[in-house]
Amino acid sequence: MSEMDDIIKEFLVESSDNLDQLDAGLVELEKDPSSPELLGSIFRAIHTVKGTSGVLGFPKLEAVAHGGENLLSKMRDGKLRLNTEIVTGLLQIVDAIREILRSVDATGAEGDGDYQAVIRTLAELLERETAKANHEEDGEPKLLGQILSENLDVPEDAIDEALAKQNAGDLRRIGEILVEQGTVSPGAVLDALKTQAVDAGSQVSASNIRVDVALLDKLMNLVGELVLARNQILQFTASQKDATFVGTAQRLNLITTELQEGVMKTRMQPIGNVWSKFPRVVRDLSVQFGKQVRIEMEGSETELDKTIIEAIKDPLTHIIRNSIDHGLEMPEARVQVGKPAEGTLTLRAFHEGGQVNIEISDDGKGIDVERVKQKAVERGQLTLEQAARLSEREALDLIFLPGVSTAQQVTNISGRGVGMDVVKTNIEKIGGTVDVHTVPKQGTTLKIKIPLTLAIIPALIATAGGERFAIPQVSLLELVRLEGDQAERGIENIQGAPVYRLRGHLLPLVYLNQQLGLSRSAGDEIANIVVLQADEHQFGLVVDEINDTEEIVVKPLSKQLKGIGCFAGATIMGDGRVALILDVLGIAQKANVVTEVRDRTAVDAGPRHTDVVAGRDAWLVFTVGGGRRMAIPLAIVSRLEEFERERVERSGTQMVVQYRGAIMPLIDIAERISSDSAGAGREKLQVVVYSVAGRSVGLVVEQIVDVVEQAVVVEHKEQDGMLLGSAVIQERVTDLLNLDALAKATTGQEMRA
């Protein structure tokens, strides 16, 4: 009996592989109906299932598989032409087989599903399609008989006898008859069936073995522990002088690293393993919706950790369903707008910066942002005013809210408003991010970024408030160390928000001590800035000390600590103590780096009607009183300063201030444009210093708002003097200052003075 159990188990494992191949194979076959290899391999897969189920005593399974096999054998013999109907029928067979196998796996029995309808459909198809052709005998069992006699020394007369019985009307399969006659054991028939299935194909199986995933997980954990022990030894080695010991430790180090890589590799699988089922999904959905969809896959060999592959399977399926259901238009609608009737769904995967990028794009109608907003308002997730204020990017992100769907109609596939929120949650759970990009009438792309592996990652160890923290290297861009004078002057303030100029761009700074409520331990003379990437934005994390980079083993945090949001997990350091792993995105959000800066790129998404394109540049945005916003190119700004009102002196009618040993004129913009003064009634003046012809000039503004990097489109050109025109920056109308005119006016005034 237990031999039988083992056989059944093996049969189940093998069949599930076979079925996946069948799905892919059938869809492929539909495109290339004349390929004999494809047809052959599909036939063999079904045939193996049928034969085995007969031997193991699963009559329903056998009947279902037999139905499929009949059809396939006619096709193989060229007596039947493939069409969509037949493929659909065959796919139904595959589904039925899968269902029965699931039941066998769970309960040991075939279950009480009724598959007569499927079999009948197929039989009718067969009859109709072969109406012209004669009804031929099925010569296929001979194949099995041949194998049995050739490989297993089954006496030929026994096989002939069995065949004779079959020809005489015995409906059982030849393997069954032989087993019953006692000529061969069930195992031998199974082997023969396997040989039959494998023959044309792969010798690959010889060099591959199946390994239980649980065993791999265990190995992975052990390697994790080994890495920790190695780190401990290396730390100890640093204080040792014994050459042999140091040498041995080095060797241990190398071997551990190699072992770790090896074990990681065993868990890596090409993403194609998940993708292989998508052609089937796409086909079924396109048939169902009456759409024509072609699926294209690039980079299916990209490898990912098995756990991650498992985790992205469902989110990806969901995204694909969404794309087909409401991304792609009906064929007629596509033709009307000049697109090919057949829509294209593209899956791309590639490695970049230690992460895997997956992009799913369709060339459909794009997402109607207004409709998304409207939906969110209808559902009470947003007020009208809030909706109006949203940037395009933020509005798009609404599709990730539970309950928001742009589908006009609820179908049984999608549009029920459950889904995208789950997709996002699932991907974020494994440390990934999802992004939507959409162009009206041209299509939508979802970009997913996920880590390669979850288990062991390289990290930078930094200290703040006397505690060590690990910063995942994936987010790390560079390190900046400011000493002495530099530390004091290098860090500037915009209304209390510290920034550092990194190669001409303002980098917002976040103090880890402050964010985590830790005490400051280091003085001001040294500043260590860890430049990090969060989402699409950069920021500098200021820490007390930067220690080292290390391979760390990520361990999850317990339930009580998950809500904090600043930590991605914990790890054990070389000295055996626990250190927390920073969640870079979480910290950026806590410090408002992400939400605040998110606006920056917001407007880029949709090109506007162009008048003058000033190009993509960094702009310094400020207010000048009365809520009026203005911007000047950041490139010309040399410093942002704050002056006490008492320091302002007059030179003629011109306001001036002593600045770095020279006299710098101050221009109150508000005064020039209207009559109010931006600096009026204030103790301190906010001044933007820029230089004109080698001279510094200070602009008095009310408040510095932000630094924005975007393409600016000047919409109202004004020729009268001080303004170049207006543009929409961060979704708000902002005037662009004409600095040349301003400077001229100033120097003119000076000359008069």
Place this chain on the structure above:
Amino acid sequence: MSESRQFCTFYLEGLFFGVEVDKVQEVIRHQQTTPVPLAPDVIGGLINLRGQIVAAIDLRRRLELPARPAGQAPMNVVVRSDDGAVSLLVDEIGDVVEVEEQDFERPPETLRGVGRELIRGAFKMKERLLLLLDTEQALRAA
């Protein structure tokens, strides 16, 4: 006939507490803890339990008792929970005691506040009361 049960006991600010023996994974001496910034203050930190990272809950803070005197190192009572092991920081470890079910009594109505939430009742032992800690509640930090 009444059943007897075994409890792992410990002391907190002079109070005598017990948790069911089968919930306790192990008892270990003081471990170096790593504080978790921004965590609820009942979290005493994280400890390394043979390669496993375990959160430690400071029972003094959880029970709103006075802070542990400086220089007194807490002991760890590691209990099993649905969410893996969690360590309870206590002052001192007592013996494993066996008590009779019939000696159990629910806390009086006069017990209020956090005590009512965390103490399921008391076993009347000869010399003193053994307070039965509701570990599930205690682990529900924050």
